[in-house]
Each structure stands twice: as C-alpha cells, then as structure tokens.
Amino acid sequence: MVVAALAALPVVYLAVRAGTGGADAWAVLRRPGTVAVVGRTVLLVASVTAAATAIGVALAWLVVRTDLPGRRVWGLAAALPLVIPSYVTALALIGTLGPGGLLPVSWLFGFPGAFAALTLATYPYVFLLTAAALHRLDPALEEAARSLGRRRVAVFRQVTLPVLRPSIAGGSVLVALYALSDFGVVSLMRYDVLTRAIYQQYRSLFDRTPAAILGLVLVVLTVLVLVAEARGRGRGRVQRSAAGAARTGETVALGRARWTAFAFCAGVIALALVVPIGVLVYWAQRAGARPDGADVIGPAANSLLVSGLGAAAAAAAALPVAALAVRHRSRWTSAIQQATYASNALPGVVIALALVFFATRVAEPVYQTLALLVFAYVVRFLPQALAGAQAALARVDPQLEHAARGLGARPWRVLARITAPLVGPGVLAGATLVFLSTMKELPATLLLRPVGFDTLATEVWSATTVSAYSEAALPALLLIAFSAPVVYGLQLRRSRGTAGRDGSAAP
Amino acid sequence: MTRRLLPILAALAAVAGLGACGGGDDGGGGSGAAAADAEKLVVYSGRGEKLVGPLFADFEKRTGVELQVRYGDSAELAATIAEEGDASPADVFFSQDAGALGAVQAEGLLSPLPAATLDRVQDRFRDPSGHWVGTSGRARVVAYSAERLKPAQLPDSVFDFTDPRWKGRIGFAPPNASFQAFLSAMRIDVGDARTKKWLAGIKRNEPTLLENNIQTEEAIAAGEIDVGFVNHYYVHELRAERPDFPVENHFLGRGDPGALVNVAGAGILKSAEHADAARRLVDFMLSRTGQEYFARKTFEYPLIDGVAAPKGTRALADVHGPDIALGALGDKLPSTLQMLSEAGFAS
Numbered sequence: 001m002v003v004a005a006l007a008a009l010p011v012v013y014l015a016v017r018a019g020t021g022g023a024d025a026w027a028v029l030r031r032p033g034t035v036a037v038v039g040r041t042v043l044l045v046a047s048v049t050a051a052a053t054a055i056g057v058a059l060a061w062l063v064v065r066t067d068l069p070g071r072r073v074w075g076l077a078a079a080l081p082l083v084i085p086s087y088v089t090a091l092a093l094i095g096t097l098g099p100g101g102l103l104p105v106s107w108l109f110g111f112p113g114a115f116a117a118l119t120l121a122t123y124p125y126v127f128l129l130t131a132a133a134l135h136r137l138d139p140a141l142e143e144a145a146r147s148l149g150r151r152r153v154a155v156f157r158q159v160t161l162p163v164l165r166p167s168i169a170g171g172s173v174l175v176a177l178y179a180l181s182d183f184g185v186v187s188l189m190r191y192d193v194l195t196r197a198i199y200q201q202y203r204s205l206f207d208r209t210p211a212a213i214l215g216l217v218l219v220v221l222t223v224l225v226l227v228a229e230a231r232g233r234g235r236g237r238v239q240r241s242a243a244g245a246a247r248t249g250e251t252v253a254l255g256r257a258r259w260t261a262f263a264f265c266a267g268v269i270a271l272a273l274v275v276p277i278g279v280l281v282y283w284a285q286r287a288g289a290r291p292d293g294a295d296v297i298g299p300a301a302n303s304l305l306v307s308g309l310g311a312a313a314a315a316a317a318a319l320p321v322a323a324l325a326v327r328h329r330s331r332w333t334s335a336i337q338q339a340t341y342a343s344n345a346l347p348g349v350v351i352a353l354a355l356v357f358f359a360t361r362v363a364e365p366v367y368q369t370l371a372l373l374v375f376a377y378v379v380r381f382l383p384q385a386l387a388g389a390q391a392a393l394a395r396v397d398p399q400l401e402h403a404a405r406g407l408g409a410r411p412w413r414v415l416a417r418i419t420a421p422l423v424g425p426g427v428l429a430g431a432t433l434v435f436l437s438t439m440k441e442l443p444a445t446l447l448l449r450p451v452g453f454d455t456l457a458t459e460v461w462s463a464t465t466v467s468a469y470s471e472a473a474l475p476a477l478l479l480i481a482f483s484a485p486v487v488y489g490l491q492l493r494r495s496r497g498t499a500g501r502d503g504s505a506a507p
Numbered sequence: 508m509t510r511r512l513l514p515i516l517a518a519l520a521a522v523a524g525l526g527a528c529g530g531g532d533d534g535g536g537g538s539g540a541a542a543a544d545a546e547k548l549v550v551y552s553g554r555g556e557k558l559v560g561p562l563f564a565d566f567e568k569r570t571g572v573e574l575q576v577r578y579g580d581s582a583e584l585a586a587t588i589a590e591e592g593d594a595s596p597a598d599v600f601f602s603q604d605a606g607a608l609g610a611v612q613a614e615g616l617l618s619p620l621p622a623a624t625l626d627r628v629q630d631r632f633r634d635p636s637g638h639w640v641g642t643s644g645r646a647r648v649v650a651y652s653a654e655r656l657k658p659a660q661l662p663d664s665v666f667d668f669t670d671p672r673w674k675g676r677i678g679f680a681p682p683n684a685s686f687q688a689f690l691s692a693m694r695i696d697v698g699d700a701r702t703k704k705w706l707a708g709i710k711r712n713e714p715t716l717l718e719n720n721i722q723t724e725e726a727i728a729a730g731e732i733d734v735g736f737v738n739h740y741y742v743h744e745l746r747a748e749r750p751d752f753p754v755e756n757h758f759l760g761r762g763d764p765g766a767l768v769n770v771a772g773a774g775i776l777k778s779a780e781h782a783d784a785a786r787r788l789v790d791f792m793l794s795r796t797g798q799e800y801f802a803r804k805t806f807e808y809p810l811i812d813g814v815a816a817p818k819g820t821r822a823l824a825d826v827h828g829p830d831i832a833l834g835a836l837g838d839k840l841p842s843t844l845q846m847l848s849e850a851g852f853a854s
Binding site for chain 1: 549555556557558575576577578579580582583584586587589590591592594595596682684716717718722726728729730731748749844848853
C-alpha cells in the first residue's frame, strides 16, 4: 500500500500541476499536432513491443533449451545491450546506416530508425525474464505431455508457453513502458512522439501545465498497456505443487537449423551490442582523446553504489506488492499494482520534478541526498523488479506454504525455506534489471543527486553536451564493462542449474 | 538466494566505499552540519562542467569561497528552481540562455542585481528590470558546408533562404531555445505577418528538422543538408575534437534577425543564503579574467569593453542583430511556440 502510494507520487504531481493551470492550458489537447503525436506514439510502442517480444522469447528459448553453439556466451551477450544507453544504440545506427555512414540508407530517420533502435535496446527485458522462467520450468510438465504422445510443437504451445506467459507478458510491459518513456532515441531519429512533445513543453518553461496534461495522456496510454498485459498474462494459472525436478528441461537438438539459429543470434547481437561498442571504441580513439583513468574511478564507484542500492531497494519494495497482487487478487490490489507501473512510463524528468516538488515541501532533510535519489530509482524502476517477483511468485503454490505453516513453521521460516528459494531467481532477475537500468539512468540522477555526486551516466552526458564524443566514450564503455559481471553472475548461477533448494538458501 | 545476493551487494558497497574514500569529497553528506570555516555557495549551472568547471575552480582559488555546483540542462534546472520555490538550496542560477533566466524571474524568484554589476554590459544584454545579467554572447549564424558552398554563394539576410534554390538544403532545430529566441526577435523586428510568411516560405523549401544545434552541424558534415541555422560556437567545439570538421560559419548582415546575439547569463535567487558570495561570483564572471576565459575556452563573445572577441570570429561590434532587448524575448515565447506549431514545425 505504502509502496504503491509512494510510487504513484509522480501521477499525483501531474494531477496537481494539470489542475492548477488555467483552463486554456487544456487547449494543448485540441491542437492538430497532438492527435497525430498520440497516434505515432501508439504505433511505435505497439510495434516495438511486438518485435522485442518475438526476439526476446526466441533468444531465450535458443539459449536455454537448445544445443545452439556457444549458448553460454550468447546468454551473456544477449542481455548486455540493456546497459547500453539507448541513445548510443541510436547513434550507432545513424553512424552505420545514416548519411555519411558505412551503408547509407535513405529510410532510416523517422519511424524505421526509432523502431529499430528501441527494439534492439529493449528486447533484453523479455529475454532475461523469459530465460529465468525457462530455467525454473519444471521439466516434469513437458515430459508428462510428451509421454502422453504430444508432439514437441504442441507441447511448446500447450504446456511451455502458458507457463511462460506471465514472464513474457511482464517483459513485454517493460518494453512498452520503456518505449513510451524514451526520449533519447526518438529525438535522434527525429520521430515526433509524446515524450518529445512533453520535453518541448518543459523547455518552453513558462507554463508547466501543458506538459503535465500531456504527461497524463501518457499515463492513460500506460493503463491501456496494462490492460493488454492482463489479457496477455492469461486467465489460467500454473503453479508448482512441489519443488519440481532439480534440473532444466531437455535440450532440444536443432539439427540443421542450428546454424540458422546461430546466425540469428549473431545478427541481433551484432546490431545491439557489437556495433554500439564499435562506435564507442571509434570515438575513444579519435584524435584528442586523452582518457584519464583516475577521473572515472569515483563516478564508476558511485554508479555501482547507487545501482546496487537501487536494485536492493526496488526488490525489497516489489515483494509485498507482488505478494498482494498474486495472492489477493482483486480490483483493488490490481489498481495498487497498476499505480506502481504508471510512473515507469513517464519520462525521467517528470519523475524527478515530482520528487523535487514533494521533497522540498514535506521531506526537506532528504532533498538532494542519496536517500532521495535511491527512492527515485525505486519509483522509476519498480515495475522491473515487480515483473521478476510477480512472475516467480505466480508459480509458487500457496499450498506449499500452508503445509509448512501447518507443520508448525513460523512465518519467517516459511518465507526463508519455502518461498524465498522458489522466487529467488525471479526476484534476482528483476533486481538485475533495476541494477542495469539504474547504471544508465540520467534525468532523475541529474536533478536529484547530491551536489558533486558524479556517475558514469552523468559523465557521458557531460561530455556529449559539448560534443566531446571521445570523452564520452570512456565512461560509456566502463558502464558496459562494470555491468557485464553482474549479468554474467546471474547467468552463471542459472547454468549451475537449480541446486540449492535443499535448505542452503536459509538466510 | 538471499545469501547469494548479499555478497554481490556487499562487494558493490565495498568497491563504492573505496572509491568514495579515494575520491575525497563524495558530496554524500551535502546537507549535513556544514563547518562554518569556509564560505559556501550553491550554484545551479545550466552550462556543463567541461565548459565552465575550470572557471569555477579559479574563482574558488582566488576567493576561498567553496562552490557546490549542480550541473544540468538550463530549462530543467529552471523548472527545478520553480518547483523548489523558496526552499531552493541554490544561490546562483547560471543559465545557457536568457529564456531560462526569464522563466525563473517570472516566478518571482530572482533578486535584483546591483547597478554596478548590470552596468558592465550593454542594455540589450541584461534584464530590463535588473534581475539577471548576460555573462557571454553567442551569435546566431548560418553554418554551411565548406565542401559544397563558397561564402559568396550565401545571402546576406535570413529572409533570402525562402528562395527555391535552397529547397531540401536547409536544417534547423525548432525545439532549441536559441532558435526560438531568434524567431521571437524576428517577430518584434518585422512583425508577425512577415514572420509567418518567412516560416511558410521555409516550409516550402522542405527543411530537415533536428533536435538541437549539434545534430544540425552533424547533418551538414554528413552531407544531409548544406546550411543550418545555429549558434556560432558549435563549430569551434566540434573542431576541438575533429580539426577537419567541414563546416564554416556565415554571419548575416547587420540588423538582420538572423544575426541576433543571445547571451548566457546569471541571476541570484531571492532565497539565497549566501547573497554576498553570490554577487562576488557574478562579478567575477564579468571581470576581465572571467570574460577572457569565455572568449578563449568557450569561443563566446565577451560582453564587457576591452576584451577581444574569440579568434576566428567576427567582432561583436560587427555582429549586430535587430536592436532588441533580450529581456523582451521571454514574453513572446509562448506565442512563438504557438506560431511554430501552426507552421507545422512543432507538435
């Protein structure tokens, strides 16, 4: 409850700002441009979500369940684009396909470029959550279906997919929310959507009301996304009645398709990871770059600190909300849950200004401290933690917990011995998403950080504001370098299988 | 699972702790009990650390005043100050453009500056009511491709770019504050009717719309467009990194709205707790040292007499847009945005 109320602060702020403006501010909705902007936003969000979901699910299945050559490496590489700021992906696409690039094409700017860059930047959300779910999938389910004579394709459709649905739906929502809130890509690709209109209104400065009204339009779109997600999640529920077999399901031999699949993985990762890193390396070595390692140690440490804190805090905040949403399903609880999502679709600057507004009025002692900054990250990225926790919790049968309680275990012990080990990977996957998103977060960091508190993301920004791309490259590369071990740790844990449910997970 | 998560977090915290120790001041405890030994000053700077950090460091060294600088985007910082209201920790707002200063002043949050400070610059470079002062000048120019155009091929007035021979060759950034200020200046100078006619003429030439000045310069370099309406210093910034950047500045004729000189400037907040040190900082920016710094490091025009213009630019006396006080442009902004929207250049 409290978590949801706090997470909904930005929406309250928008309502306050929209409400206190003059009536003529609402004219912004009737401008001829506004309708077209909303239409373009919907088109972009829908297509990015569809494409990112398809790519993410396909990659997850290939990496977890097939004999794809080099699947460990792909597993790591496929998640990494998440740490590349999406405007870097966009710049890389412009550098290669744009005018004066390696393979100039005339159709890049506008929808195609925005669509491609956002899809490449966001498919890891679906990939990570789906892969986590595939790892936790009880192979007994599929085996039973197979033994009953179902063909593999039918098993995938009728057994595997329904179990994965909450994870896929959770990932897709994150993609949609990201696409709704992104500003960097659409500005570089010159595609006019709602966030661009909101930024423009903020830049015009004199009246914040039109910006707030457009922000509320974004909130409405978010609600539509969430309604679609609830449909996508499916009515049915699949829970594990037992811990399940301690192994991952059978590995599918791809046969001749092996190298086609390989090419698919290689293609996606080349575009999403190799090209952006290549562009960064190119900038780094360009004339005039004198990388000074000492200058980035402090910001790097700061990035790791706030991202770690943000991830831990978001995971902790997500659990009660997820428990409420999963275990006590009602209109009320789903409203609470949706309130926490609304903030995620808003551009970072709106969230930052909302917290400036509230903190200077009711919580001045924490204003411009780390505490408020971490709180801002929780507000911004809670849905990512929630997506992980909720999908995991949905598969835990409450009967198990009841049984443990019935056998005399105290609630905390049930949580530690039964619930935590079962939802652990999901929660961890969610926390990882928050960690990676926080590493590159900029708008809220800029406005809410303590004075002088530089992170790698602010260093990148600081260099690009004076078009010093070569100076921006080093912190950007470090951003990727420091995030890689976190992703790797997560993947490694998975590949060790599901060992550790025999009590070793006690706190 | 928790047990496995803990070491990761612990390791992160340890690394971060080490970094913080090594870095000395991490600013983490900013608002805590401040020692009263050194005077402190909180600056919200809409200009980047790479640009103005050394100037601030110089001020600290000379005066012993400790600066706490929050770097950000000018418009976003202005919105932040507006949300903070009287509770703003900021003493000085240092902005990239006059518009953001005007917005803070419109909220009634700036205090008047001493006449001695204001009088260092010409009337046109300061707020008519004396609440902010320009600290350096930036001229509107036409950036052009040095590879595809010769200076003699460029017109003397921005109005000539409606000629069909520029079809498909023009680029500019409608969301950019300086572009909007230029358009407001045009409206004051030649009236709304002629401005609308100019916008329609430019529209017919199918311009490429960009997000900011840097994108505009890049589009010229990449061969996408041949000319762009930008501020004069971007090409110098880009050349610092790419000496062979193939773009040059063309200055339009005296009195042309396309030759408007805009300013970056500073104001002191009403709620400032260190108003005295704040005035010293603003005066320092307008001192010879400060002005020479802008001319040399940011390639901008000094605004006080007796300091030379940056190398490779035209003298400020010869760069003269319409005779309009910059403070008058702010009030025009909402209707200028409306006009841009109606002309199909903004949503």
